[in-house]
Amino acid sequence: MALSDLGTACTRLAELFKDDAGDLIATLMANLTSLGGAEFSMVCEGWTAFFGSRWEKAYLERRLSAGVVAASPWLQGRLSSRMQAPQEMKSFWRALLGLDIIVDSLLSLPSNVYLLGKKWCGSSLLVRSCYRGIFDLMMNLHSSNTNTRFLVTGTPGIGKSFFAVVLMSWLVKEQGVTTIVYESQDKRYLFMSEGTDLNVEQGDKTDFGYEIELPTTWWIVDMATATERAANTVLLASPDRTRYKGFLKLQAATTLSMPVWTDNEIEKCRLWQHPNLSASTVQTLVSKWGNIPRYVLEKASDPTAQSSLEDTLSTCRWDDILWCIGEPDTAPYSSHKLVHLELVGNSYTKKIMKLASPYVAREIEAKAGMHHTRLLQNLVQLSIGKPAYAAAAGLFFEMYAHRRLQAGGSFHVRKLNSFNTTQPKGSKPLALQRCDIHEFHKVEEVAQQVNHVYCVPQAHNFLAVDALMQPNILFQMTIAQKSSINLKGLHAAARQLSKKPPRIYFVVPDHLYGAFHFVAGIPQEIEQWVLKVSWM
Known part of the structure; x- marks a missing residue:
């Protein structure tokens, strides 16, 4: 029986081969025996054209190599879940590689194109400076043959999964990587790029085994576990030893840590991606959650998510x-x-x-x-x-010392001099009265306060000092000897005081009081003192 459409026959034969449909292949092959030499050559050309692309050729070579399929009854009966990825994923891949990624800016995909092909991920992300820092360190370690396996960990909710997006782009565009396997939960995606030839396939967590045994492949694993493979491996995970204990035992494995967001990153993301949230709302959430974008931006209006902090505190x-x-x-x-x-x-x-x-x-x-x-x-x-x-x-x-100082009382203090000057023999105790408290958003607010009002910053990461009090007092709480202090923040705070010279009191627990010494680098016009807060 002659075949009327050789192109369709070639495609069908190839599809059946990929699906291990042995009986159907046999039937189709039997039908091919009725073809003449010229017609059969056309079939062969069609077969070659179908498998002629880089991706299909590699697939065919894997299936035929070493007679694995013929030798394994399990493989003979297994239907592959490998297939072309949805158009959403292909659109993401093509759009991503068409963009220039700039640190500290917003990476924005075209309309209706979503990060990793998932609508819930949105179409844009903030390219954090730490993404670049981690990538550069990763490449340095890789190029020196020190490490080929990397665990990237950090506090939940800071965007480790989004790092995968910029990582994929930089690997292709800066390192010339052509094959990336991205794994998330129970799915794998094969991202391929060679010049303008782009393709994406998808499969389950058992697919693309050939690719991840190639030392030129990069395997990015998110929300899953990674095992020993020849591919360069990046495992993205929140702190959880059960997920990566075995991975870190592998040769050439190391850990890189991703920090929480900075104030500037939170504000940029609010303006660019969450303009409906007011700065005051976000600041209130930051004062509770810290700089975790999942809870202070993404889920700022989610009652269930917000109540989870109190739930955790209660237990x-x-x-x-x-x-x-x-x-x-x-x-x-x-x-x-x-x-x-x-x-x-x-x-x-x-x-x-x-x-x-x-x-x-x-x-x-x-x-x-x-x-x-x-x-x-x-x-x-x-x-x-x-x-x-x-x-x-x-x-x-710090919290304990704030309460003690705000309550007032008499505190032992000692003036600190540099090592090449005469040390003072003693000082009178510092007497503080019970204070009113003013929480400031900007340090300039302190200049408007009257004497003996205890001024503390709303932001918990305010630079240099922990509290100020007119007319001339700065407080810095510490449980260890200071070797330096943020001079820019110190000068900004000192300028708000009405009386000169300003004094900075290093507030310490009693065991440190006698040994605490002068901190180098602080301008001479700012007096240095140490203040003891005893345990009660």
């Missing part, structure tokens, strides 16, 4: 906080709403765990009740030998 104990600080990879997921991962320096390899906000610290203090001072004292002592606890201990001590 959290002091020991839970210490657990999350000391072993964040094993702590309950919800604990990371209260304790955030932050970077030490700009290396993306060193991190500390910090309380999300002063609000969270106050709520945890309140739960501890009459035992709080003893627990805090123990935490400060613990931080001396275990620096991982220092950030949390510092914030809890």
Whole structure:
């Protein structure tokens, strides 16, 4: 029986081959035997044309190599889930590679084109500076043959999944990568690019095994687990040791940490992507949640999401906080709403765990009740030998010191001189009266306050000082010797005081008072003092 449409026959034969439809292939092949030589040559040409593309050719070679299919009864009976990806995903891929990605700007796809082909992801994202920093470090480690496997972790809700988008673009456009497998939950997508030849396929989590065994492939795994494969691997994950414990044991694996957002990033994203949210609304949410865009921007108006912070606080104990600080990879997921991962320096390899906000610290203090001072004292002592606890201990001590100073009383103080000047023999105690409190948004507001009003910033990451008081007092709380201070912030604060010279008091717990010494770099016109807050 002759075949009337050779083009259709070739396509059908190829599709049946890809689907392992053995019986149907046999029938079709039998029909081909009635063709003459010229007609059969046309079939062969059609077959070649179908598999002639780079992608189909690679697929055919994999299926035929080493007789794997013929040798495996399981494979012979298995229907492949591999197929062309939906048009939404292909449109995303083509649009992404057509854009120039600029750090600290908004990456915007065309109308009706969505990030990763998913409408709920939206069409734009803020290209954070840390995305560039992590990518550059990753490429440096990769080019030096130090690492080929990277865990990128960070506090839930900061946009680790969106990093995959810019990572894919930079890999193709800057590193010449042609094959990327992106895996999320139970699906995999094969993104391919060679010049203007672009394609995207999709499959389940067992597909594209050939590609991820190639050392030239990059395998990006989000919300899933990654195993040992030859591909360069990037695993995106919130702190959860069960997900990546095995991965980090693999050769050439390392961890890179992504920080929480900066104030500037939150404000840019509010203006560009959430203009319906007022600055005051977002600032109020930041004062509770910290700089987590999921909760202060994306879900700012979601009652269920917003109530989850109070739900977590209601069930959290002091020991839970210490657990999350000391072993964040094993702590309950919800604990990371209260304790955030932050970077030490700009290396993306060193991190500390910090309380999300002063609000969270106050709520945890309140739960501890009459035992709080003893627990805090123990935490400060613990931080001396275990620096991982220092950030949390510092914030809890700051809250404690604020309350003591605001309540007034007599405090031991000592003037600090540089090492090449005569040290003072002693000083009179500093007497403070009970203070009214003014929370300021801008430091310039302090200049309008009368004497003895205790001025504290609304933002918990205000630079240089923790409180100010007219006519000439600056307070900086610390549980460790200072080696430097933010001079720009210090000058801005000192300019608001009405009396000269300004004094900065380093407020410390009693064990540090005697040993605390002069901090280099502070201008001579600002007097340095140390003030002891004893435990009560």
